[in-house]
Amino acid sequence: TMVVTESQDKMYYPPDDLKRDAHVPDFNSYLALYRKSLENPEAFWKEVADDFFWKKPATGPMLQYNFDVTIGNIYVKCMEGAKTNMCYNVLDRLVRERNLGEKVAYYWEGNSPDHHMAITYSQLLSQVCRCANVLKKMGVKKGDRVSIYLPMIPELVYTMLACARIGAVHSIVFAGFSSESLCERIMDAQSSVLVTADGVYRGEKLINLKQIADEALEKSNIMTDFMSGICSLFWCVQTPWDSECDVWWEEVMRDSPEECEPEWLDAEDPLFILYTSGSTGKPKGVLHTVAGYLLYTSLTFKYVFDHHHDDVYWCTADIGWITGHSYITYGPLANGATSVLFEGIPVHPHVGRFWEIIEKYKVTKFYTAPTAIRLLMKYGREPLQKYDLSSLRILGTVGEPINPEAWQWYHEAVGKGRCPVVDTFWQTETGGHVLTPLPAATPLKPGSATFPFFGVEPTILNEHGEELEGEAEGYLVFRRPWPGIMRTVYRNHERFENSYFKKFPGFYVTGDGCRRDKDGYYWITGRTDDMLNVSGHLMSTAEVEAALTEHPAVAEAAVVSRPHKVKGECLYCFVSLKDSREFTHTLVEELKRLGKIMRRILRQIARNEKDLGDLSTLADPKVVEELFSQRCEAA
Numbered sequence: 001t002m003v004v005t006e007s008q009d010k011m012y013y014p015p016d017d018l019k020r021d022a023h024v025p026d027f028n029s030y031l032a033l034y035r036k037s038l039e040n041p042e043a044f045w046k047e048v049a050d051d052f053f054w055k056k057p058a059t060g061p062m063l064q065y066n067f068d069v070t071i072g073n074i075y076v077k078c079m080e081g082a083k084t085n086m087c088y089n090v091l092d093r094l095v096r097e098r099n100l101g102e103k104v105a106y107y108w109e110g111n112s113p114d115h116h117m118a119i120t121y122s123q124l125l126s127q128v129c130r131c132a133n134v135l136k137k138m139g140v141k142k143g144d145r146v147s148i149y150l151p152m153i154p155e156l157v158y159t160m161l162a163c164a165r166i167g168a169v170h171s172i173v174f175a176g177f178s179s180e181s182l183c184e185r186i187m188d189a190q191s192s193v194l195v196t197a198d199g200v201y202r203g204e205k206l207i208n209l210k211q212i213a214d215e216a217l218e219k220s221n222i223m224t225d226f227m228s229g230i231c232s233l234f235w236c237v238q239t240p241w242d243s244e245c246d247v248w249w250e251e252v253m254r255d256s257p258e259e260c261e262p263e264w265l266d267a268e269d270p271l272f273i274l275y276t277s278g279s280t281g282k283p284k285g286v287l288h289t290v291a292g293y294l295l296y297t298s299l300t301f302k303y304v305f306d307h308h309h310d311d312v313y314w315c316t317a318d319i320g321w322i323t324g325h326s327y328i329t330y331g332p333l334a335n336g337a338t339s340v341l342f343e344g345i346p347v348h349p350h351v352g353r354f355w356e357i358i359e360k361y362k363v364t365k366f367y368t369a370p371t372a373i374r375l376l377m378k379y380g381r382e383p384l385q386k387y388d389l390s391s392l393r394i395l396g397t398v399g400e401p402i403n404p405e406a407w408q409w410y411h412e413a414v415g416k417g418r419c420p421v422v423d424t425f426w427q428t429e430t431g432g433h434v435l436t437p438l439p440a441a442t443p444l445k446p447g448s449a450t451f452p453f454f455g456v457e458p459t460i461l462n463e464h465g466e467e468l469e470g471e472a473e474g475y476l477v478f479r480r481p482w483p484g485i486m487r488t489v490y491r492n493h494e495r496f497e498n499s500y501f502k503k504f505p506g507f508y509v510t511g512d513g514c515r516r517d518k519d520g521y522y523w524i525t526g527r528t529d530d531m532l533n534v535s536g537h538l539m540s541t542a543e544v545e546a547a548l549t550e551h552p553a554v555a556e557a558a559v560v561s562r563p564h565k566v567k568g569e570c571l572y573c574f575v576s577l578k579d580s581r582e583f584t585h586t587l588v589e590e591l592k593r594l595g596k597i598m599r600r601i602l603r604q605i606a607r608n609e610k611d612l613g614d615l616s617t618l619a620d621p622k623v624v625e626e627l628f629s630q631r632c633e634a635a
């Protein structure tokens with residue numbers, strides 16, 4: 001069904017020099033491999049697994065599953081019976097079997113251009129082992145959860161891999177989150193240790209992480225006793241300290257042995273939990289397991305970035321998000337890649353920082369978010385002209401739909417028209433790319449994530465759950481699992497089934513809308529639920545509403561999304577105040593009487609779209625006029 005035919009859309013074809021030594025050099029090769037992955041998944045994934053180390057081989061098939069709630073519980077299993085270790089596969093295997101010990105795993109580049117270091121695979125291995133021994137000494141055992149609240153410093157990678165080595169389940173909380181969010185995630189995961197840093201500079205702004213971490217622990221009072229802080233001493237002078245439970249990173253690491261036998265885990269043992277926004281407001285602990293996640297992140301990394309041993313790869317995401325987990329840590333390391341690990345932000349100390357770093361490390365593959373591209377576009381081409389970007393071969397985007405204007409600018413101004421742009425669609429839940437071009441194989445249409453990755457079978461459903469063939473628009477769902485899909489919502493399997501499998505039995509429901517064009521290309525049209533995407537970060541309207549109504553002055557709040565030039569979407573909040581004369585009282589009352597607020601109408605008011613259609617279900621349609629007259633322009 002996926003034929004690339006003549007089209008009115010402008011197509012961008014892969015450059016010849018890229019095709020020459022590419023893993024998947026043309027569209028027919030992609031199609032052949034794709035067919036194999038669906039027709040014989042057992043053989044397809046077995047071949048991928050052969051690259052890795054298995055302490056014990058699998059006794060079950062490569063993939064087993066049930067996707068139909070009407071039949072029974074939802075489950076996915078990959079390589080049942082096999083024993084392995086993620087950390088061994090991404091470090092020891094390369095150092096011991098591939099002789100990659102001296103190869104650079106990460107070029108760490110600090111927030112300030114004066115701070116940088118290179119970390120080889122063997123150095124990484126010994127730091128990870130040390131950290132693993134520290135955690136063990138603190139009593140952390142296989143299956144225990146470790147919360148990590150660290151900025152983009154090497155210690156973050158050491159800690160996550162140390163967890164993987166001893167079979168502890170890491171739960172990384174993005175170091176920009178508040179103490180409330182951190183507290184909620186620590187409590188839900190029931191973590192026994194929290195690893196944090198004293199502080200971090202993001203641009204000019206100092207964030208006192210240890211202080212926020214202390215606040216989070218105070219709020220979760222039941223936890224305080226078992227918490228110990230391992231801190232990385234950076235440049236914050238006054239760090240709050242409790243010698244009863246806090247320990248310094250440097251002190252415990254110094255005396256810790258450099259050898260640590262990996263814990264041999266079952267293929268389906270948990271690897272990590274990562275929280276993602278849920279439409280009810282409470283974040284969901286997305287759980288990924290060892291073997292499937294290893295196979296899927298390593299294979300997507302290899303093919304989507306057409307990885308070669310001499311590449312220097314840079315993903316600008318933060319490891320606190322899934323993009324960092326899969327495409328800064330696990331995927332690149334599993335391939336023995338050299339990556340840039342960047343602590344800073346795109347505009348510090350100047351707006352050419354990204355381009356400066358690309359020149360400095362001769363980056364060949366560059367992966368960032370549309371929001372960053374749109375931000376940098378604002379400064380024009382001049383900041384780019386100071387730097388040599390000729391090392392670049394492939395560009396990637398992730399996190400939200402990319403508008404064709406930003407795509408074009410990325411392709412022309414950054415890639416000089418030489419580099420394919422891989423627009424990768426995926427989710428925390430999918431573990432890795434699910435709709436994506438392959439850079440040497442797929443003709444590109446700006447704004448389309450193009451076609452499914454190997455093993456992924458997408459389809460589009462209408463409201464009644466009927467499959468739509470050919471050109472169509474509706475709900476994006478997947479008919480079967482691939483190895484990297486999430487296994488459950490941590491400690492809440494029912495929520496997992498309800499969120500992703502209830503609406504359309506037999507399918508995994510992404511929550512995204514999607515259009516398939518006449519050439520078979522997939523175009524993500526945005527969320528179909530009450531979720532919105534601000535600067536590539538997913539949040540739920542309910543979550544924001546809950547936060548607003550916590551304020552003592554607020555009676556009610558409704559939040560909708562509105563397009564934003566740089567952030568993609570922004571929040572547009574409708575708030576009614578208690579005992580306030582400023583909002584006309586009638587207006588507030590009318591809104592209350594609506595019961596379920598008509599979000600569609602609020603959204604249109606936010607966007608100043610006057611043609612509202614049928615308003616007959618509203619208690620008082622005049623409210624709408626009043627809201628229009630009080631509209632204010634967002635910054």
Ligand code: 6R9
Pocket residue numbers: 276321322323397398399400401402423424425426427428429449510511512524526527533536537538
């Ligand atoms: C990887 C990541 C997932 C949601 C997803 C969708 C949006 C991600 C996209 C995209 C259009 C792309 N999204 N990539 N939309 N084109 N290439 O971002 O995970 O934080 O869980 O967000 O992001 O709406 O459902 P996550």
